[in-house]
Each structure stands twice: as C-alpha cells, then as structure tokens.
Amino acid sequence: MNVELVLEALREAFPTEALEPRAVPVDETFVPLPPDCVHPAVRILIERFGLRHLSTITGEDTGSEIVLLYHLWHGRGLTLRAVLPRDGAHIATLTDLIPGAAFYEREVSEMLGVTFDGHPDPGTLLLPDNWDGEPPLRQQRGGVQ
Amino acid sequence: MSRMTIPIGPQHPALKEPVSFLLTVEGERIVESALRIGYVHRGLERILQNRNYVQNVHVAERVCGICSHAHTTAYCQGVEALLGLDVSPRALYLRTLLCELERIHSHLLWVGVLAEHIGFTTIFMYAWRDREIALDIMEELSGGRVAHAVNVIGGVRIDVSQAQVHAILARLDELERQIGTFLDVIRHERTFQARTRGVGHLSAEQVRRYCVVGPVARASGVDVDMRRDAPYAAYDRLSFQVITADEGDVWARAMVRALETVESLHMCRQLLIGLPDGAPSLFKKGHSDGAPSLFKKGHSDGALAARAPRRVPPGEAVSRCEAPRGELIYYIRSDGSDRPARIKIRTPTLTTLMTLPDQLRDIHTADVPAVLAGVDLCIACADR
Amino acid sequence: MISEENVLELTSILFAILIFPGFGFLFVCALGFQWIDRWVVAHLQGRIGPPWFQPLADFIKLMAKEDMLPIGAHERACALLPMVSLAAVLTVALYVPVGGHVVGAFEGDLIVVLVLLSLPAVAYFLAGWLSASVFSVVGGSRALLQYFAYEVPFLMALSGPAILSGSWSISRIAALQSQTVWMVLVQPVGFLLAFVGLIGKLKRSPFDIPKAKSEIGAGPLTEFSGRKLALWHLSLHTKTVVGIFLLVDVFLGGSGGSPTIWGALTFGAKSLLILLALSVAGVLYARLRIDQLTHVGWRVLAPLALLQILFVIWIGA
Numbered sequence A: 001m002n003v004e005l006v007l008e009a010l011r012e013a014f015p016t017e018a019l020e021p022r023a024v025p026v027d028e029t030f031v032p033l034p035p036d037c038v039h040p041a042v043r044i045l046i047e048r049f050g051l052r053h054l055s056t057i058t059g060e061d062t063g064s065e066i067v068l069l070y071h072l073w074h075g076r077g078l079t080l081r082a083v084l085p086r087d088g089a090h091i092a093t094l095t096d097l098i099p100g101a102a103f104y105e106r107e108v109s110e111m112l113g114v115t116f117d118g119h120p121d122p123g124t125l126l127l128p129d130n131w132d133g134e135p136p137l138r139q140q141r142g143g144v145q
Numbered sequence B: 001m002s003r004m005t006i007p008i009g010p011q012h013p014a015l016k017e018p019v020s021f022l023l024t025v026e027g028e029r030i031v032e033s034a035l036r037i038g039y040v041h042r043g044l045e046r047i048l049q050n051r052n053y054v055q056n057v058h059v060a061e062r063v064c065g066i067c068s069h070a071h072t073t074a075y076c077q078g079v080e081a082l083l084g085l086d087v088s089p090r091a092l093y094l095r096t097l098l099c100e101l102e103r104i105h106s107h108l109l110w111v112g113v114l115a116e117h118i119g120f121t122t123i124f125m126y127a128w129r130d131r132e133i134a135l136d137i138m139e140e141l142s143g144g145r146v147a148h149a150v151n152v153i154g155g156v157r158i159d160v161s162q163a164q165v166h167a168i169l170a171r172l173d174e175l176e177r178q179i180g181t182f183l184d185v186i187r188h189e190r191t192f193q194a195r196t197r198g199v200g201h202l203s204a205e206q207v208r209r210y211c212v213v214g215p216v217a218r219a220s221g222v223d224v225d226m227r228r229d230a231p232y233a234a235y236d237r238l239s240f241q242v243i244t245a246d247e248g249d250v251w252a253r254a255m256v257r258a259l260e261t262v263e264s265l266h267m268c269r270q271l272l273i274g275l276p277d278g279a280p281s282l283f284k285k286g287h288s289d290g291a292p293s294l295f296k297k298g299h300s301d302g303a304l305a306a307r308a309p310r311r312v313p314p315g316e317a318v319s320r321c322e323a324p325r326g327e328l329i330y331y332i333r334s335d336g337s338d339r340p341a342r343i344k345i346r347t348p349t350l351t352t353l354m355t356l357p358d359q360l361r362d363i364h365t366a367d368v369p370a371v372l373a374g375v376d377l378c379i380a381c382a383d384r
Numbered sequence C: 001m002i003s004e005e006n007v008l009e010l011t012s013i014l015f016a017i018l019i020f021p022g023f024g025f026l027f028v029c030a031l032g033f034q035w036i037d038r039w040v041v042a043h044l045q046g047r048i049g050p051p052w053f054q055p056l057a058d059f060i061k062l063m064a065k066e067d068m069l070p071i072g073a074h075e076r077a078c079a080l081l082p083m084v085s086l087a088a089v090l091t092v093a094l095y096v097p098v099g100g101h102v103v104g105a106f107e108g109d110l111i112v113v114l115v116l117l118s119l120p121a122v123a124y125f126l127a128g129w130l131s132a133s134v135f136s137v138v139g140g141s142r143a144l145l146q147y148f149a150y151e152v153p154f155l156m157a158l159s160g161p162a163i164l165s166g167s168w169s170i171s172r173i174a175a176l177q178s179q180t181v182w183m184v185l186v187q188p189v190g191f192l193l194a195f196v197g198l199i200g201k202l203k204r205s206p207f208d209i210p211k212a213k214s215e216i217g218a219g220p221l222t223e224f225s226g227r228k229l230a231l232w233h234l235s236l237h238t239k240t241v242v243g244i245f246l247l248v249d250v251f252l253g254g255s256g257g258s259p260t261i262w263g264a265l266t267f268g269a270k271s272l273l274i275l276l277a278l279s280v281a282g283v284l285y286a287r288l289r290i291d292q293l294t295h296v297g298w299r300v301l302a303p304l305a306l307l308q309i310l311f312v313i314w315i316g317a
Helices: A003-013 A035-049 A099-112 B044-049 B053-061 B068-083 B089-117 B121-142 B162-188 B190-196 B204-209 B215-219 B250-273 B348-359 B365-374 B379-383 C004-018 C023-044 C054-064 C075-093 C109-130 C134-165 C170-179 C188-201 C226-251 C261-284 C290-316
Strands: A022-024 A028-033 A053-061 A066-073 A077-084 A090-092 A115-117 B003-008 B020-026 B029-036 B315-323 B326-334 B340-346
Touching (some): A022 B315, A028 B315, A035 A090, A053 A099, A066 B326, A077 A090, A077 B315, B003 B365, B020 B365, B053 B340, B068 B315, B068 B326, B089 B162, B089 B365, B162 B250, B348 B365, C023 C261, C075 C109, C134 C170, C134 C226
16 A cells, blocks of 8 residues: 555545644555545445455544544555544444444444444444443543552 | 344354354355354453553553464564664564464364364374474473563573574474475375365455455455564565465465465565574673573673663554554554553454354355364454 | 063063163263263373272262253243153164064064164254253254264165065064174175264264264253253163164164174174264264255165165166
8 A cells, every 4th residue: 555645635624624634654544534535435446456355443532632543454464543522422323334343343342432423233232231330441540559 | 035143143153252153054055144243242441551661561461362463562572663772683583483383273173173174184193293392492492382471671581502592493394394294185186176276265355355364365366464564573584475266265364374484484584594692681691601590690792682762752653563453553552651551453353253244144054163263263362 | 460570571571671781781881982982082182081889980970969940931832852762762672673682582583683773863853942041942953964964865775775684573683693604794885984974973073063062062852951951961872872882783783683692792883883983983073064964865865875775676686
C-alpha cells in the first residue's frame, strides 16, 4: 500500500479537514478524521485501493473524550482516528462495508458505551446478558498498587 | 419435520473451552445457529491498565495457554518500540525459535483434537504423543511446557548452549519423521477424507468479508502471513514458504496446518544452526556459551536482554505478530508513567468465530464437531 | 416322587445356566474380553492400557453411584430397559455353544437367537426416546437408522451357513463343520459381512455413531447413570462375548467337535482371534457419518449379502 497515494485520496475527499498523519511504530500511519468521515473514508479505501482488512477497532476513554481507532492493514498499517464526545457517543457502523467489523463494534459498544448506528446485531459480546453496570472500560482508574 | 434445539455448550464434550452454540436442527440438518461467547471473559484489558509494564508481560502471557509466547512477543515488541530499544540478534533468534516451536505444538494439538472429534482416536493419541517432543524441547529451553516466560522487555531471559543445540536438532529430526505419518493420513486415508472434504467450506470472498486471518484464511486461498508481510523478530532473516490451499474446507485447513508444521521445523533448524553469537549476557559475566546462571548485574549491549527503564515515554504503538491461529494485534498507548494507558488486544480466533454462523448453516449435525475443530477455536484468546 | 436322577439333572441344568456356560462364565468373559480389547487398543495407540481388574472396578463403581434421571423421563421404563437388554442377551447365550457345551439346543434356535439379539437394539433406541434429553433422542434415532443399515446384511450372512448345513440349529451347524469344512472357507464374503455387521451391532468404532461422544454426549444413554448404566454396559459387553461365540460357532467350526480341553482351547483361540480383529478394526478408521453408513449398508453390504445367499443356494443344490 502506498501511504502517500492513500493520503492524497483522503485529502481530495475531505478538503475541509486538515489531515495530519503521523507515523507510529511499528510501520503504521495514524490519520485523524472527524467521526462522520470515517465511513466515507473506508468506502474510498475499499473501492480505490482494495483495502478490506480491518484488524480491529480500539476504543479508549481518555477522561475528556472517547477515541476510536480503526486499525486497517494492506501490506502496511493504516489507522483512522476518530474522537467522540463522552456523552451520547455514536458513529455510523462499518458493517455494511466490512461485515467483519461486527464483533469489534459490539465490543467497543459494550465496553465504552458507544452506539454504532445501523449495526445489524447489537448486544453484548463478552459481558453477561444481565450486565447492568457501567461500561467497564470507562475512565475509572483504580486498582492494584 | 419438527425443529429441535440442540445446545452445544457451554459444557460439551466437543468443546475444549466454554462457548455456546444453540443449533436449530431439522432432522439431521442444521437450520440456524446462535453463537454466544464471553464465558471466560476476565477483563484482562482492564487488568493490564492497572499493572506496570513488567507485570504486564506476565499478564499478557496468560491471555491464552496455547499461544502464550505469541502474546508476550507482540506485547514486548510494542513496548520495545515505544522505548526505542534495540534487541540483540541472538535474542531475536531465540524469541523466534520459541514462536516456531509453539506453532508446532499448537498445530499438533489441533490435529489431535480434529481427529478425536471425527472419531479417529488413534491419530489423536499419536499426535499428542509426538507433541510431547516439542513440549520437551520448550521445557528444556525455558523451564515451562506451555507458559515459558521467555520474553522480557528488551529481549529474552534464556540462552542455549552448543550441546543443547545439537540435542534439539536431533529431536527435531525425530519429530519430522513422525509428522510424515500425519501427512500421509491426511492425504490418503479415506475415512478421514470422507469426514473432512467439503465440510465447512469458506470461499475467499467470505474470508475477506469477515477479515479472517491465519490458516483458515490461507486454506481458502487468501495469501496473508504476518511473518512474511510484516516481518518481526528474526523472520526477515529466515527463508520459508507460506502454505496456501484452494479448497477452503476442513481438509484444506488440515493440509495447511500440517505443512506449516513442517515449515516451522525447517525454520527451527535454520534458527538453531544460524544462531548469532551473543556477547556476555546479562546473566553471566564473561561467557556467551554457558547456561544462564543466577542473575547478575552486567553488560547490556549485545546482551540477551537490554536494560529497560520502568517508565515508558508517552506514545502509541501497534504491534502485529503471527500467532499459530493468525494475525495477533496489540495496540499500546503510554502516557509517560510506569503503567500503560490503554492496551488493546485482538486475537485471531475472534475473526474465525464470525464465520461460524455461515459455516454451520445447512450442514449435517454430524459435521458440527469437524467444523468446530477445523477453525481451531481458542476461546480464552477470544474472550480475554 | 423326586428321584436322585431328577435332582442331579436339576443341579446340572442349574449349574449350566448359572455357572458354565451360563451367567457366571459369561460375566467373567465379559470383563475379560473387555480388558483384552482395551489393552490391545491401548498398545496400538502407543499407550499402556488399564490393569486387568479395571473392568470389574468400573462395574462395581457404577453400581455404587447415584442413579438419577431428568424430569420428564419415564422412570419405570428406564429402569426396566437395561434389564430387558441384559435378559435378552443372556437368553441368547443359552443356545450358543461354548467349546461344545450348550445349555439348550433345538432345531431353529438360530432364528430365535437372531431375533433375541435385536431386542437390545430396540431397548437402546427406546432408552434414548424415553429419557427426555435432546442428545439421547438424537442418539436414539441414529441408533435406529444404524440398526437398519447393518441388520439385514448380518441376518443374510448368518443364514448362509444354515442353508448350506441344512439345519437351523447352531449346535448342529457347529458340529457339522468338524466333519466337513469350516464355513468361512466356503463363504468368506459371508463371514466378512457377519463380522462387519457385528461391529455395527456392538456399536464399536467405526460404527459407534449413536454414541458419538463429540457430537451428542453419549447418545441414548446420556442420562443414565449408576446401576442402570452398569447394567447397560454389562449387557453390551456380554453381547460382545455372545456375538463372538456365535461367529466362531457358525463360521469357524466351534470347538472342532470335541467337548474336551482341546476343544475348549481351540474355541478360546478362535474367539480371541475375532476379538483381536474387532479391536484392530476399531483403531484403524475415523467414525463414519450416519448417512455415509446407511449408504454403505444398503448399497454395498446388502447386495453382497444377497449375492452370497444366492451362491450358497446354488452350490447347495
């Protein structure tokens, strides 16, 4: 995958966004995007570059916001980074483009309380059916000294 | 014909780990299936946030029993990237050697499990007996059969002497002869073929849609292997083949894994024969040839493990590794303290789990164990 | 008036039924054959196998265990079924000569034996049906399908020697072979079919589909435990013994005509040979699927059996 060509295509598609890619070990490029640009960006990557492999979706609660990382791979790593507000976090689902995103989105949704609009089979993945507590990975750092 | 619901799991003789399939059956055919995981979810990602980087090596090792070394490899690589540490060539070779030995033992375990599930107990017994050879080698190298604790941040904690190298090479020869038996059975034995050919078929398109990785993907013709495509550890210095097949059924997966075991054997030989010299190790002042003695403060350049600081500077790293079941990815974010801010693990079994509803549709009930065994589920990995 | 001879006759009949060649002897043989089978299979698989008293220990342990059934199962029927199965097998044993000794024989006892030997299969299926668990019901229906696949070739294969000997009494068929020639030499196909049919009847690998552990728990017997399960296992192992004896008598000439030590030894050797063959056959193959088995049964075994019968009728004429 030629990272330069990909970045150029993304800049073309989203001229109003200032895309500031940065290199991340090991051989990965992080591209920040607004949340509603993630779905169209992935569509461009699939249609123009044949990039279809989504390794996983990482979610993190930094205390002030929720960060979603879409780790894609096509010979080299490309990660799309979207930032969501802590309250009412929601983003369009990728399952219509990449069905393999289903489990990853379910896990992020149950662990961080993010809603993926249009997910065909929402529900808990790893947590018990009767879980009624806080999403476990929300910011409450405590634990072992 | 009326429908019946057969529960496979969470406890079932066909399953090694708890996972639940509710199969709706009409006669002897399955109409639909519902999958439920999470029975061994231990909240490890949360635990990893609450411990420091050194403790996390041991936590990462316990994500899974069979692919423990792959997890610590991916984790240590990520942290080493964040620290900007250079790992010595000898340490990389030893790390890779354990990776390949683990692949051998995992694939042999799997051959046995598949055989047991289709009623071929003899091959199960033979496979697990031969797996003992690989386990004995790993025990001699590291002191543990499945939990090796070989990786440390900055390198490895073991060393191997010339005498040990020769002994291990002899045993690898023995193992290669035994693996020849399995290859014969998989290729020629008629009842094995009757139970595995055409069962659990996945097309290359389905594999790409679900982002499947590992031998399951390679058996459907999708040529992807992190060892060749994103080389890590010592893989850029090894010559090996990536095995693929076209049939996409359980038989193809058996062939792919069996041939991969042979490739791993060849790689182990390359690693042992081409082991670079190590300078005085961290563990024993002066000699590079002896077995590790009691821990002593010593040199760190060229040593088997570079000194790693406790605090990791802020940054992010994405580390990929080819576990026995496929691509294993670790995302690590550090915030400058001695504990990681976020570690995300995605294990290969999660991808193959997504294909199971497709594979279990419209098949014989009797093919269910073969299908489940064919995807080599490691639920502890998937649940974390 | 009860005379001394009557008393002696009564005692000898009781001895024959209860000790030898009856229930006591069969019990010992069931345990012994089971141990030999497990020992041979273990060594073929690179293991050591259990000690000689293991089958007895298993039996005693099961008899002492708690016995429970799920809600919805027919308690009384489930208690009776293993006893029916065992009773059928033991009745069959009365007519199958062991080393020349037999408790009772009459013209046509082969047919009675074959009918009685089907009873355990019916009991097995009913056990699955009546014990109200998903796994056992599926196992039961598979057992029935499997039964139809092998029973017809088995019956036809065993009829061959009867037609050729002109008698339907097992003792007579066995005795005749010592004067003429072993049946296996005249109808090898028939012997093979009977052997394969026996594997199916005993639900041994590769025909252990009804109790395929990795698919449906333990099939029809999933919900049985304790004393009931001990009796099921006993009936299965006694059926193994009786089945082997039947094959030896019908195809391999029984005890060779002499009811002495020499005859007993030859009989024992032939039985062990068949047992060995059963063990080896079990180790060599993967388990077939039920549709593959019915395919083999109806399209391969049954036509072969038919051909064998026609051949026998032709040379008999």
